[in-house]
Amino acid sequence: MELSNNIATTFMSSMKNASDWVTFAYDAPFARAVVFGVPIGGHLFVEGLLLVVILFLLSQKSYKPPKRPLTDKEIDELCDEWAPESLIPPIEAEMEKEPPVLESAAGPHTIIDGKDVVNFASANYLGLMGHEKLLESCTTALEKYGVGSCGPRGFYGTIDVHLDCEARIAKFLGTPDSILYSYGLSTMFSAIPAFCKKGDLVIVDEGVHWSIQNGLHLSKSTIVYFKHNNMESLRSTLEKVTQDNKRAKKLRRYIVVESVYQNSGQIAPLDEIIRLKEKYRFRVLLDESNSFGVLGESGRGLTEHYKVPIEKVDIITAAMGHALASEGGFCTGSNRVIDHQRLSSSGYVFSASLPPYLASAAITAIDVIDTTPQLLVKLRDNVKVLCTGLKGIQGLELASDILSPIVFLALKKSTGSLKSDLQLLEDIADRVLKEHSVFVVTSKRSTLDKCKLPVGIRLFVSAAHTESDLQKAYESLKSVAASVLTGQN
Amino acid sequence: MIIIPYLTALTAYFSYVLLFVFGQLRDFFRKLIDWWKASNVQGYAPICLGLEDFYIRRLYHRVQDCFQRPISSPPDAWFDVMERVSNDNNKTLKRTRKVSRCLNLGSYNYLGFAAPDEYCTPRVIQSLEKYFASTCGSRVEGGTTALHDELEEVVAKFVGKPAALVTGMGYVTNSAILPVLIGKSLPKESSHLTTVPDIQSNPMPLQTSTWQSLRLYSGLIRLAFRQNNHQETCYFMTRGGLIISDSLNHNSIVNGARGSGATVGVFQHNTPCHLEKVLREHIAAGQPRKNRPWKKIIVVIEGIYSMEGEFCKLPEIISICKKYKCIMYAKAYVYMDEAHSIGAVGKSGRGVCELLGVDTADVDIMMGTFSKSFGSCGGYIAGSKELIQYLKHTCPAHLYGTSLSPPAAQQIISSIKVILGEDGSNRGAQKLTQIRENSNYFRSELQKMGFEVLGDNDSPVMPIMLYNPAKIPAFSRECLKRNVAVVIVGFPATPLLLSRARICISAAHTREDMVRALEELIQYLKYTSPAHLYATSISPPAAQQIISSIKVILGEDGSSRGAQKLTQIRENSNYFRSELQKMGFEVLGDNDSPVMPIMLYNPAKIPAFSRECLKRNVAVVIVGFPATPLLLSRARICISAAHTREDMVRALEVISKVGDMVGIKYFPAEPKKPQLEENRVKVE
Numbered sequence A: 001m002e003l004s005n006n007i008a009t010t011f012m013s014s015m016k017n018a019s020d021w022v023t024f025a026y027d028a029p030f031a032r033a034v035v036f037g038v039p040i041g042g043h044l045f046v047e048g049l050l051l052v053v054i055l056f057l058l059s060q061k062s063y064k065p066p067k068r069p070l071t072d073k074e075i076d077e078l079c080d081e082w083a084p085e086s087l088i089p090p091i092e093a094e095m096e097k098e099p100p101v102l103e104s105a106a107g108p109h110t111i112i113d114g115k116d117v118v119n120f121a122s123a124n125y126l127g128l129m130g131h132e133k134l135l136e137s138c139t140t141a142l143e144k145y146g147v148g149s150c151g152p153r154g155f156y157g158t159i160d161v162h163l164d165c166e167a168r169i170a171k172f173l174g175t176p177d178s179i180l181y182s183y184g185l186s187t188m189f190s191a192i193p194a195f196c197k198k199g200d201l202v203i204v205d206e207g208v209h210w211s212i213q214n215g216l217h218l219s220k221s222t223i224v225y226f227k228h229n230n231m232e233s234l235r236s237t238l239e240k241v242t243q244d245n246k247r248a249k250k251l252r253r254y255i256v257v258e259s260v261y262q263n264s265g266q267i268a269p270l271d272e273i274i275r276l277k278e279k280y281r282f283r284v285l286l287d288e289s290n291s292f293g294v295l296g297e298s299g300r301g302l303t304e305h306y307k308v309p310i311e312k313v314d315i316i317t318a319a320m321g322h323a324l325a326s327e328g329g330f331c332t333g334s335n336r337v338i339d340h341q342r343l344s345s346s347g348y349v350f351s352a353s354l355p356p357y358l359a360s361a362a363i364t365a366i367d368v369i370d371t372t373p374q375l376l377v378k379l380r381d382n383v384k385v386l387c388t389g390l391k392g393i394q395g396l397e398l399a400s401d402i403l404s405p406i407v408f409l410a411l412k413k414s415t416g417s418l419k420s421d422l423q424l425l426e427d428i429a430d431r432v433l434k435e436h437s438v439f440v441v442t443s444k445r446s447t448l449d450k451c452k453l454p455v456g457i458r459l460f461v462s463a464a465h466t467e468s469d470l471q472k473a474y475e476s477l478k479s480v481a482a483s484v485l486t487g488q489n
Numbered sequence B: 001m002i003i004i005p006y007l008t009a010l011t012a013y014f015s016y017v018l019l020f021v022f023g024q025l026r027d028f029f030r031k032l033i034d035w036w037k038a039s040n041v042q043g044y045a046p047i048c049l050g051l052e053d054f055y056i057r058r059l060y061h062r063v064q065d066c067f068q069r070p071i072s073s074p075p076d077a078w079f080d081v082m083e084r085v086s087n088d089n090n091k092t093l094k095r096t097r098k099v100s101r102c103l104n105l106g107s108y109n110y111l112g113f114a115a116p117d118e119y120c121t122p123r124v125i126q127s128l129e130k131y132f133a134s135t136c137g138s139r140v141e142g143g144t145t146a147l148h149d150e151l152e153e154v155v156a157k158f159v160g161k162p163a164a165l166v167t168g169m170g171y172v173t174n175s176a177i178l179p180v181l182i183g184k185s186l187p188k189e190s191s192h193l194t195t196v197p198d199i200q201s202n203p204m205p206l207q208t209s210t211w212q213s214l215r216l217y218s219g220l221i222r223l224a225f226r227q228n229n230h231q232e233t234c235y236f237m238t239r240g241g242l243i244i245s246d247s248l249n250h251n252s253i254v255n256g257a258r259g260s261g262a263t264v265g266v267f268q269h270n271t272p273c274h275l276e277k278v279l280r281e282h283i284a285a286g287q288p289r290k291n292r293p294w295k296k297i298i299v300v301i302e303g304i305y306s307m308e309g310e311f312c313k314l315p316e317i318i319s320i321c322k323k324y325k326c327i328m329y330a331k332a333y334v335y336m337d338e339a340h341s342i343g344a345v346g347k348s349g350r351g352v353c354e355l356l357g358v359d360t361a362d363v364d365i366m367m368g369t370f371s372k373s374f375g376s377c378g379g380y381i382a383g384s385k386e387l388i389q390y391l392k393h394t395c396p397a398h399l400y401g402t403s404l405s406p407p408a409a410q411q412i413i414s415s416i417k418v419i420l421g422e423d424g425s426n427r428g429a430q431k432l433t434q435i436r437e438n439s440n441y442f443r444s445e446l447q448k449m450g451f452e453v454l455g456d457n458d459s460p461v462m463p464i465m466l467y468n469p470a471k472i473p474a475f476s477r478e479c480l481k482r483n484v485a486v487v488i489v490g491f492p493a494t495p496l497l498l499s500r501a502r503i504c505i506s507a508a509h510t511r512e513d514m515v516r517a518l519e520e521l522i523q524y525l526k527y528t529s530p531a532h533l534y535a536t537s538i539s540p541p542a543a544q545q546i547i548s549s550i551k552v553i554l555g556e557d558g559s560s561r562g563a564q565k566l567t568q569i570r571e572n573s574n575y576f577r578s579e580l581q582k583m584g585f586e587v588l589g590d591n592d593s594p595v596m597p598i599m600l601y602n603p604a605k606i607p608a609f610s611r612e613c614l615k616r617n618v619a620v621v622i623v624g625f626p627a628t629p630l631l632l633s634r635a636r637i638c639i640s641a642a643h644t645r646e647d648m649v650r651a652l653e654v655i656s657k658v659g660d661m662v663g664i665k666y667f668p669a670e671p672k673k674p675q676l677e678e679n680r681v682k683v684e
């Protein structure tokens, strides 16, 4: 109260002062200026003066007690006292565990510890690993170009197969152009900061994988999460951010989703997303890493699956380390979107380009998908067989979509902490590998990962798995889960 | 430290301003036309806008043909560059079938492993057959093969650390590992933001075009002066970690530091004393706001700076980091990126530690990539066993990224074997000698030709300074015309004024290749140098004079006059220089050099010095503004072998007297008080 009184009196007195000034200034001879032939009244002058004063006061920093700079000696002391932490926290027991080492290619069957095991840990969806045509094209490329490209794309690291591969991908998907990245993980986290800048508005699913999270963090945009794969939540979020806020119309706005979530195996309902996007005028960034070459009649991904014209999705990215059995990643979209990345996308500009043999493997893999659509049918059947087989498994539930090549088993009843959940699942996976020779893995989380979805056992189904492989998988999982998870309860 | 000639800076700025103004003009007219056409995308803000887009459309497209040149062969010493044509003023380029065979001075093929190799390639193909091209899984999901384990062992042994971790890409290695080491582990941000973020607070000055151009302009200025371009702080994420980064670190490190959310301090490029200053300031100030001491500090440097060709001053930096230690083990940790140096330098190719004689135990985290010297792809981190174990459990690149392609892994193993001579031949040692000799030869020749070459001896990376934006595409195109492919680097990758061409020497280059390249560069100089084009040739008597004088110098005239002259000029120069210095003048230059600039600085002193000397019958040269920077005006003395000792004593007397009078003895050696006073009285 007192303070406001004080302010009021100060204000009054200054007003009075000011009015005195005004009367004085009206009489002052220099107040009656003539500017460009127009006589200017004195008040203009005074107002101008006041404005200057206000601006001056505004430009001043608020009062701060002056800080005495530290003397050299004090700095020396501080430096002497400084005791840093060790570089890393102490190693815990579970960190000493090493993943199984494969002694042959990671095909549907592989060798671990000298034993032949069925492999459900590699995202070799179409079973292209070891495909003769791919081997042939890799060998030819290795003999012609050597292994690495020894330079970023800008500086003589662009080899003709890169351009061919970009053209092949664009032709396959029916987009104007595409751009190759040398690593799947870097695709998203380079492409996002190229388009989302400070101040832009990005609506993201909370279950996206780390590479997208990192891209968003680097972009410094305003990020709003919606509930995992929940269209109602997306709609209300969009509503909220656009309604309350007139300015949101003038921002660049994006919705970022994955087509098949690596962290849950759920499939994003693209038709609904497109409807919402058009209503609220957002752009869509779609990561097709686990759906390219998998979903849709001919493997063209989520857009084909939902029969959505591909132009409606503004930016599509995908890793080539899954269905294509190669490595690297690509982004596709309009010419403008692609050209922009060629100079602005840090992972593209500042990194050596994709080894040419991997680009030529990707071309051949797309050719194979184009000519043998049976693979896709087989994959879908396999997923169905495995999902049906896993029904009724003790203590675990199927979290993934029935069409997703990632079959995701989460605990029905969480133990309460991510760490102990993971430990439990690891035990199951270990026993399945040791006792039944079926290689499955849990979804491990980096400490940097912000994803809050439950962890689980992840099975990557391949078109190359036989009926008996699948049967072995669900039977062994069922029997181990029954023994491990009843003991727990 | 690069010092730009004054005029060059001026013309370079002028060129940029011209480009900017014309770009803006063209944009203005385009906007008018678009306004007529009425744009069709309603309700969306443009997807690329601002400075970046302007830069691409109006500057980059003009020189686009110099970048991303496709090749159709391995990037060996010679390669096939595919020709491209454009029908729309360089906006888009089309590949043609035509190729031109060019000498490759652009690729990071330091040891020549880019091309198929007699030892590596058969083994690579074997591993392709055994493990296939990809594992389709991350390292913890069926992506760890026996080959990966072997590779990690080989790499750890090669770089001299207890353990190593290999990832599929060098860029990701940096940008995923820095956050793990120093970032906050699990952020407290809630995943559901119930409140809508304050979008109002983000101003959108994109509406009016004046605003836009203002923003553009300020952006340009900011970019032009960017030094500490990645200095930024995200207070809300800080966990008490501090990254101190060289100002010219690679983009992947900048991204990693940014992604970690740690506070980032920047020290001047490769300047240990500034590093010390920054370290002290930060330790003394503590964490922002909380003022608590830092939990840990990581100093991030590179082995060879790829845009500068310089080695890092590792021994000095290590000793500074060690100095700020206490209780036994702890100190500021050193993280070194050896992307360009591993394999390429050092007696056995083990990088800058070997070259500069630093114990690898002193570098806490060693990072590097395989996409350069080893002709493969991927990156590594090497450090203590515990560090690697921890990273294997937490690093996203290890947990989520597809593992390194097996043939690429095999290429690295085989090439390291070749380097270490474990393939049973001495090809590795030869390659290492070759690259050193090649680099030093090429660098010294370039310098002799008069190019401004940055970087250190033994470094295979040589930037040639171009400065002026118009010269960037010209240099690249002219070289390509002569079948030499060089890399040019301009604005976003370097500061605005410091555009350059970069040459990367390879062990695969032969002496003939290099001689050829140098000849072509001379051709280029001839082509662009007006003197060679327009001047009349040297007159015969002048030519004879040169021939005869060279004969005298070499003693081919039958006398020892040449040798005498040479002794005389050396003695004269050194005598005169040391006397000048004793008198307290600020004399530039080295011993034995006959040219001695005496700094004057003040414009009033320039004519004064000259006139007063002339009055006393000594003729000196004075040099002022356009020839020197504005402040650095000077007098210049050129000593000759024809000067006798008496001449010089006399000259020194005069200069000393005039120097006192004009007041240019800036460094009175031993301030003898009485004498000084005496002088002053005299002048008065």
Ligand SMILES: Cc1ncc(COP(=O)(O)O)c(C=O)c1O
Binding pocket: A152, A350, A351, A352, A353, B169, B170, B171, B172, B174, B250, B252, B302, B306, B337, B339, B340, B369, B370, B371, B377, B378, B379
């Ligand atoms: C210093 C530095 N670090 C990291 C990288 C990235 O390595 P890569 O090309 O393997 O992604 C580079 C490549 O240019 C580099 O120069």
Ligand SMILES: Cc1ncc(COP(=O)(O)O)c(C=O)c1O
Binding pocket: none
């Ligand atoms: C480095 C350098 N280059 C060229 C010249 C010009 O040579 P000239 O005087 O023979 O024209 C000079 C003269 O000062 C010089 O110092």
